[in-house]
Amino acid sequence: MKLGVFMVLFGGKSFEEALDYIAAKGLDAVEIGTGGYPGTAHCKPEELLADAGKLKAFKQAVESRGLTISALSVHGNPLHPQKHIAKEFHDAIIQTIDLAQRLEVPVINTFSGCPGDHEDAKYPNWPVAPWPNDFQEILDWQWKNKVIPYWTETGKYASDRGIKIGLELHGGFSVHTPATLLRLREAVGDVIGANLDPSHMWWQGIDPVQAVHILGRAGAIHHFHAKDTTVDPINVNRYGVTDMQSYSNMLDRAWQFRSVGYGHDLKTWADIISALRLVGYDYVVSIEHEDGLMSVEEGFSKAVQNLQQVLIKEPLGEMWWV
Structure with missing residues (x-):
């Protein structure tokens, strides 16, 4: 496995400054935002697709520092019921696919999107309960x-x-659990897989190790994010896991994102990494830092330090003791 970072974290730095900083930390890969929610601070697909020279220089900037691009990320809602919003996200996804092909990057990351509840809806509708039966009807229609x-x-x-x-x-x-991912994969094909992020499993009450097993056995893990979550044992009893308070209200929220090692101990992270190895995932573990208690530099640095202790990098080889 290789250690990488979702470099939207360093949007305040120029592309080359960010690459220098990442390489100096001893990382192997970068995941680059190409539109949608991650923005285009470091990569403007339209420009790169239109200019072979810029495309070559972009790729060389990464490779000259001993890095690879693990994924291009263009998270958004291409199923938004307002057609002009959906089109912006869709166009960004298509451009990102085209750019990934040109850069020889094997995977793009995004969200499944969430539609409304009928053709004339204005806002997404995310059903999370099977009753009253209206919710089941909405889900089936979506x-x-x-x-x-x-x-x-x-x-x-x-x-x-x-x-x-x-x-x-x-x-x-619409896709937010292993089951919903596998449902879409069964309908669409193996091109669909997970960019598995343990942080979203924990707050939903899903054990990330088991999520790795469920998806990994199906060959359905295309990329992996390293981000932690802590669930407040008192606040969760008041607000539940679907807490709608702002992420900035950290003292009162039921759960919050943390840097790796600050929501769960390194034994837990070692179990996740071992599960990934067990199911045959041998690609990049990409750090995503959204910890409201730490600066960009400190949260990133601590995640690097913690993951370097548990990441399994070398090929297994033969079991010499068997």
Whole structure:
């Protein structure tokens, strides 16, 4: 496995300054934002696709520092019921697929999106309860009319270009659990897999180790994010795991994102890394830092230090004791 970082974290630095900083920390890979929610601070796909010289210089800037690009990330909601919003996200996804092909990056990361509850809806509707039965009707309509058709078409576009799509299992979107990821993968094909982020498993009450086993046995992990979560044992009893308070209200929230090692101990992270190795994942572990208690530099540095202790890097080789 290789250690990387989602470099949207360093949007305040120039592309080359950020690469220098990352390389100096001893990392192997970078995940680069190409639009949608991550923005385009370090990469403007339209410019790179239109200029072969810029494209070559961009790739050389990464490779000359001994780094690789693990993924291009363009998180958004291409199923948004307001068509102009959905189109912006969709166009960014298509451009990112094209750019990934040109850069020889094997995977793009995004969200599944979440539709509304009917054709004339204005806002997404995320059903999370099976009763009253209206919610089941909404869910069935969304998957039949929006989720599966959109990703069937977009998945084919990616597959035809040799690109895999890593969907982050995130609350608020149609694909947010191992089961919903596998449901879409069964309908669309192997081009769909997970950009598995343990932080979103923990707050939903899902054991990330088991999520790795469920998805890994199906060959459905395309990329992996390293981010932690802590659940407040008192606040969760007041607000539940679907706490709608701002992330900035850290003292009262039921749960919050933390840097690796500050939500769960390194034994837990070692178990996750071991599970990844067990199911055959031998790609990049990409740090994502969204810890409201730490600066960018400190949160990132501590995540690097902690993961370097548990990451399994060398090939297994033969079991000499067998």
